[in-house]
Amino acid sequence: MGRLLGIDIGGTKVAWALADRSGSVEARGRRPLDPSGDGEQDLDRIVADVEGLLERAGVATDTIDAIGVSAPSPQDPDAGLVLGPPNLPGWAQVAVRARLGAAFGRPVFLENDANAAALAEWRFGAGRGRSDLVYLTMSTGVGAGIIAGGRLVQGRAGGAGEVGHAPVEHPGEPCACGLRGCLEAYVGGAAWTKRLRRTAPATGRVAALAGGSQAITPVHVVAAAQEGDAFACAELERFNEYLARALVGLVFTLAPEVIVLGTIASAAGERLCFAPLREKVRQRAWERLARDLEIVPAALGEQTADLAGVCVALHGLVGDGGGAS
Ligand SMILES: [Zn+2]
Numbered sequence: 001m002g003r004l005l006g007i008d009i010g011g012t013k014v015a016w017a018l019a020d021r022s023g024s025v026e027a028r029g030r031r032p033l034d035p036s037g038d039g040e041q042d043l044d045r046i047v048a049d050v051e052g053l054l055e056r057a058g059v060a061t062d063t064i065d066a067i068g069v070s071a072p073s074p075q076d077p078d079a080g081l082v083l084g085p086p087n088l089p090g091w092a093q094v095a096v097r098a099r100l101g102a103a104f105g106r107p108v109f110l111e112n113d114a115n116a117a118a119l120a121e122w123r124f125g126a127g128r129g130r131s132d133l134v135y136l137t138m139s140t141g142v143g144a145g146i147i148a149g150g151r152l153v154q155g156r157a158g159g160a161g162e163v164g165h166a167p168v169e170h171p172g173e174p175c176a177c178g179l180r181g182c183l184e185a186y187v188g189g190a191a192w193t194k195r196l197r198r199t200a201p202a203t204g205r206v207a208a209l210a211g212g213s214q215a216i217t218p219v220h221v222v223a224a225a226q227e228g229d230a231f232a233c234a235e236l237e238r239f240n241e242y243l244a245r246a247l248v249g250l251v252f253t254l255a256p257e258v259i260v261l262g263t264i265a266s267a268a269g270e271r272l273c274f275a276p277l278r279e280k281v282r283q284r285a286w287e288r289l290a291r292d293l294e295i296v297p298a299a300l301g302e303q304t305a306d307l308a309g310v311c312v313a314l315h316g317l318v319g320d321g322g323g324a325s
Pocket of ligand 1 (some may be wrong): 032164182
């Protein structure tokens with residue numbers, strides 16, 4: 001059985017990895033990405049980087065079964081286009097599939113980053129062996145990948161899983177998307193950081209840990225809350241409250257076996273996030289839906305960058321059921 005090539009295009013970096021179907025990585029690389037750069041030029045550089053990787057590893061392209069690309073939304077997955085994600089404005093209409101297909105002569109599959117990370121957690125991480133799971137990215141923004149009945153839910157034009165923009169308050173805080181009250185406006189890293197810099201006491205513990213109000217990020221809130229700082233604890237309570245509202249909606253809509261939470265929630269950990277979150281969800285959802293529900297941190301961490309694209313390639317080749325092993 002051949003190899004899989006995964007390419008993970010993020011807002012600030014690109015990672016690429018060569019792996020087998022068991023997720024064992026044979027070679028990898030990454031480089032920073034200037035989010036204001038030109039998408040076509042960035043893609044040319046990615047092609048050159050991957051060519052270099054294959055050459056150094058002594059790997060011929062015809063031993064690669066498929067190429068999988070994880071990239072931000074919006075995109076046209078059928079046409080293989082990235083369509084100007086807010087965090088990559090220079091990628092306005094970039095034909096990822098056509099360019100990589102022409103360069104390497106292998107099948108290319110494209111998936112949005114949340115779906116790609118959900119596939120990775122399903123296949124190799126916290127959702128291994130399950131057939132119903134929801135994965136929330138919880139980084140700068142909030143995206144979701146949904147596996148229901150053992151299938152990746154893609155929705156019309158690949159638009160399913162925009163849980164970050166489902167309202168948790170009305171009318172609520174303004175969101176970067178133009179709407180108000182979106183989950184992302186409360187628990188997204190960018191929105192939360194903006195709020196923290198505005199509201200954290202200038203002489204408080206959070207600002208002290210950050211070295212000044214304008215350097216505060218959610219990392220400093222988590223650290224201050226671990227020390228018992230009242231402002232930080234209240235901020236985490238607010239984070240958990242809004243997240244719980246969204247999770248309850250997901251529980252009633254999808255009845256998942258497991259909800260996997262990414263970066264910020266994972267960093268906050270069991271005591272500050274997962275335990276209070278489980279309790280809120282348990283109180284607000286029917287017992288038969290909440291009883292065996294697991295709400296857990298993502299298991300892959302930094303490995304996601306290697307495995308997300310690889311899992312997109314695998315999913316493209318074998319379809320759903322890739323998570324069953
Ligand atoms: Zn929004």
